[in-house]
Amino acid sequence: MHGDSILATSKSVRRGADRPAPSRADVPASSLLPLGAERVDAELGGGLKGDGLHEFYAARTEDGIGALGFALGLARRALARDARPLLWLRLSRGPAARAVPYGPGLAELGLPPNRLTLLLLPDGKALLRAALDAVRSGAPGAVLLDLEGPCPLLDLTASRRLTLAAEETGTMVLMVRGGARPVPSAAHSRWEVAAAPSPLREGDVPGGPAFALTLLRHRGGRDGFACTVAWDRDGGMFRETERQESEAPASLSFLPAAANDRKAG
Amino acid sequence: MRKASVPVPLHMALFLPWLPSERAVLAKAVAPDVPCALIEKQRGALRLVAVDRRAARLGLTPGLPLADARARVPELVSLPHAPEADAALLGKVVRLCGDFTPMVAPDPPAGVLCDMTGCAHLFGGRDALRGEVARRVGMLGLTARVALAGTGEAARALARFGGEDVRALPIEALAAAEEVRVALARAGFRTLGELMAQPSAPLAARFGSELVRLLARLAGAESQPMTPHRPPDPVRVEMRFAEPVGRTGDVLDAIEALAGQAAVLLARRGEGGRAFAVRLHRSDGHVARLIVETGAPTRDPALLLRLLRERIDSLADPLDPGFGYDSIDLAVPRADRLEERQQGLTEEARPAGQDMAGLLDRLAVRHGAGAILRLAGEDSHVPERAGHLASCEETGLFDPPPPQAGEPPTRPLLLLDPPQQVEVLASVPDGPPRLFRWRDRAWRIVRQEGPERIAPEWWRRADGHDGNPGLSRDYYRAEADSGHRFWLFRHGLYERETDAPRWYVHGLFA
Numbered sequence: 001m002h003g004d005s006i007l008a009t010s011k012s013v014r015r016g017a018d019r020p021a022p023s024r025a026d027v028p029a030s031s032l033l034p035l036g037a038e039r040v041d042a043e044l045g046g047g048l049k050g051d052g053l054h055e056f057y058a059a060r061t062e063d064g065i066g067a068l069g070f071a072l073g074l075a076r077r078a079l080a081r082d083a084r085p086l087l088w089l090r091l092s093r094g095p096a097a098r099a100v101p102y103g104p105g106l107a108e109l110g111l112p113p114n115r116l117t118l119l120l121l122p123d124g125k126a127l128l129r130a131a132l133d134a135v136r137s138g139a140p141g142a143v144l145l146d147l148e149g150p151c152p153l154l155d156l157t158a159s160r161r162l163t164l165a166a167e168e169t170g171t172m173v174l175m176v177r178g179g180a181r182p183v184p185s186a187a188h189s190r191w192e193v194a195a196a197p198s199p200l201r202e203g204d205v206p207g208g209p210a211f212a213l214t215l216l217r218h219r220g221g222r223d224g225f226a227c228t229v230a231w232d233r234d235g236g237m238f239r240e241t242e243r244q245e246s247e248a249p250a251s252l253s254f255l256p257a258a259a260n261d262r263k264a265g
Numbered sequence: 266m267r268k269a270s271v272p273v274p275l276h277m278a279l280f281l282p283w284l285p286s287e288r289a290v291l292a293k294a295v296a297p298d299v300p301c302a303l304i305e306k307q308r309g310a311l312r313l314v315a316v317d318r319r320a321a322r323l324g325l326t327p328g329l330p331l332a333d334a335r336a337r338v339p340e341l342v343s344l345p346h347a348p349e350a351d352a353a354l355l356g357k358v359v360r361l362c363g364d365f366t367p368m369v370a371p372d373p374p375a376g377v378l379c380d381m382t383g384c385a386h387l388f389g390g391r392d393a394l395r396g397e398v399a400r401r402v403g404m405l406g407l408t409a410r411v412a413l414a415g416t417g418e419a420a421r422a423l424a425r426f427g428g429e430d431v432r433a434l435p436i437e438a439l440a441a442a443e444e445v446r447v448a449l450a451r452a453g454f455r456t457l458g459e460l461m462a463q464p465s466a467p468l469a470a471r472f473g474s475e476l477v478r479l480l481a482r483l484a485g486a487e488s489q490p491m492t493p494h495r496p497p498d499p500v501r502v503e504m505r506f507a508e509p510v511g512r513t514g515d516v517l518d519a520i521e522a523l524a525g526q527a528a529v530l531l532a533r534r535g536e537g538g539r540a541f542a543v544r545l546h547r548s549d550g551h552v553a554r555l556i557v558e559t560g561a562p563t564r565d566p567a568l569l570l571r572l573l574r575e576r577i578d579s580l581a582d583p584l585d586p587g588f589g590y591d592s593i594d595l596a597v598p599r600a601d602r603l604e605e606r607q608q609g610l611t612e613e614a615r616p617a618g619q620d621m622a623g624l625l626d627r628l629a630v631r632h633g634a635g636a637i638l639r640l641a642g643e644d645s646h647v648p649e650r651a652g653h654l655a656s657c658e659e660t661g662l663f664d665p666p667p668p669q670a671g672e673p674p675t676r677p678l679l680l681l682d683p684p685q686q687v688e689v690l691a692s693v694p695d696g697p698p699r700l701f702r703w704r705d706r707a708w709r710i711v712r713q714e715g716p717e718r719i720a721p722e723w724w725r726r727a728d729g730h731d732g733n734p735g736l737s738r739d740y741y742r743a744e745a746d747s748g749h750r751f752w753l754f755r756h757g758l759y760e761r762e763t764d765a766p767r768w769y770v771h772g773l774f775a
């Protein structure tokens with residue numbers, strides 16, 4: 001488990017690799033993609049850069065699904081204001097091949113299946129190349145790179161190419177990294193995503209998607225803040241949830257009926 | 266010295282009375298032993314367009330509203346009318362008739378006309394020819410009525426109405442306008458022979474000169490030349506060099522020039538290529554082939570060149586020009602209709618879907634068409650059938666039911682394929698899971714919802730429900746104390762289907 005060490009790595013990386021960040025003022029507000037959660041958007045200075053590269057690192061290996069879910073939520077928000085489709089690039093070999101994207105589940109996250117094209121590629125090299133082609137063409141409105149495991153080819157140069165192409169064609173590039181440690185990159189933001197307990201529901205059943213986020217890096221903005229957001233499919237937005245709310249006393253979660261009685265009486 | 270005898274004109278007409286319904290049987294859309302009809306919405310009501318032999322015997326005729334037909338024949342099977350499919354099948358019959366004579370033309374919607382002048386004796390005379398044509402068409406699974414006569418019109422009328430003599434045919438056999446036929450019937454004419462016996466001048470004065478011309482053609486006094494159907498020549502352009510060409514740039518320039526020529530040929534036909542095959546003939550006899558396919562018809566040389574560059578880059582063994590290429594040719598084996606489109610003046614005028622098709626073409630050339638997938642699914646309760654990945658080429662609507670507002674997702678984002686077996690602790694054997702071990706870790710479940718029982722689809726099995734119908738699955742949505750959400754199922758109902766049900770993780774929720 002190297003989840004805790006990611007912060008330290010990224011701090012040391014920043015000193016060496018990054019050039020001075022441009023000031024937030026030169027980003028036009030219209031190209032910013034707000035998450036929907038007010039406090040998070042305020043921290044981000046309005047939202048994430050709509051034509052930029054954003055990285056989502058899974059806090060632990062098993063949080064890859066969380067990073068993917070958060071990135072898909074952002075893609076859904078990007079699709080809502082752009083007529084272009086979403087291109088999802090995924091590895092066809094390795095651990096990623098054991099799980100396949102599931103249409104009914106994606107539809108229940110609010111992603112229209114007919115606006116999504118999936119590209120299964122054998123290795124990171126093919127995936128990066130196809131992603132660059134796609135971003136440069138400007139045909140998709142959002143490109144999601146779903147790269148599990150280490151990828152030595154994904155270096156500062158590769159991410160810089162993606163960033164430039166994204167700015168040129170106004171494409172949002174979302175890079176999901178599972179089972180990998182952050183490397184220097186030209187990404188506009190870098191998040192660490194972990195699973196979070198879902199918002200409480202009546203009957204004590206599991207709720208919708210929820211993510212524990214840590215903003216590791218934000219070019220030209222504040223970073224280092226953490227929050228927990230839940231995906232509101234009906235509103236097509238993220239909502240902030242209270243961390244404490246999920247940590248309900250154990251007795252309550254096991255004896256909901258008793259808790260209700262107490263409240264009533 | 267004898268004068269070479271002028272061959273007697275002879276025309277053959279085929280009529281396929283049950284073409285639409287027989288196509289439906291061939292396509293296995295309907296069983297051959299039930300009455301069926303093809304329907305279309307006409308004048309605000311669903312009406313029969315074509316019926317099969319059984320339905321016709323039961324008194325159903327084209328033009329009848331479907332509701333009336335159902336009332337008369339409750340077991341009637343109705344299918345949507347598909348004129349394009351009928352025309353495609355008719356094209357098959359036309360090609361078959363090409364074996365008997367080069368002069369063949371389709372006579373839509375359900376006929377074929379052939380000019381058999383000077384050909385009949387090759388097949389053993391008129392009767393043998395008729396039998397052979399009917400037999401060959403019968404092998405396609407179609408019923409054909411074949412008639413031979415001196416003119417195309419006469420053969421056509423005989424094929425549709427039967428008999429040997431045009432003069433005995435009813436007035437309806439006349440290919441004239443409806444009101445002319447009604448007027449003739451009111452004037453007391455019943456057969457074509459009665460009409461032909463009349464002097465032509467009064468007929469022309471009363472019913473129009475068109476009628477006289479039709480009668481002359483039916484009687485064999487006048488013949489109308491037919492335009493035979495010819496398959497279009499394939500598009501192929503070639504460039505030969507005085508000196509072998511070896512530099513890649515020169516080769517690509519030559520291909521671009523060829524693509525430009527091919528584009529002119531395609532534009533003249535109103536078509537765009539779906540596949541392009543380039544052959545590079547090396548001076549030592551080796552031939553290198555490059556084939557690119559596009560998702561949409563195109564005749565844009567720049568796009569073709571971009572695809573070819575991708576293809577050359579992705580070749581396992583790069584093109585080796587050796588001593589150079591003597592000639593290069595480009596063929597278009599597959600083409601589709603492509604209408605000329607007005608070019609927009611601004612960039613925004615380009616539709617987004619076209620860009621995406623172009624991108625997917627390029628990606629397919631480099632990574633193979635099998636790498637590009639889309640989400641698909643069927644109307645089924647079994648999760649693997651309800652959602653799966655399908656090739657981008659296949660078209661089919663995938664429209665999962667809209668999610669219920671305010672409810673969390675009931676289906677996972679990723680489906681494990683195949684499901685992974687896990688050890689589960691449950692308080693009772695048929696109760697919800699409490700703890701399970703997966704990926705070398707114990708997951709304590711704090712919240713769960715279920716079971717959602719999904720029975721096996723025994724009707725898809727060969728021996729149905731009586732044999733081994735398969736095991737039911739009890740699905741649970743479970744959330745671990747770490748915040749991870751899983752889709753677990755118990756395979757088999759405890760004590761009813763199995764004594765030791767196994768547990769599987771089948772999906773992961775975000």
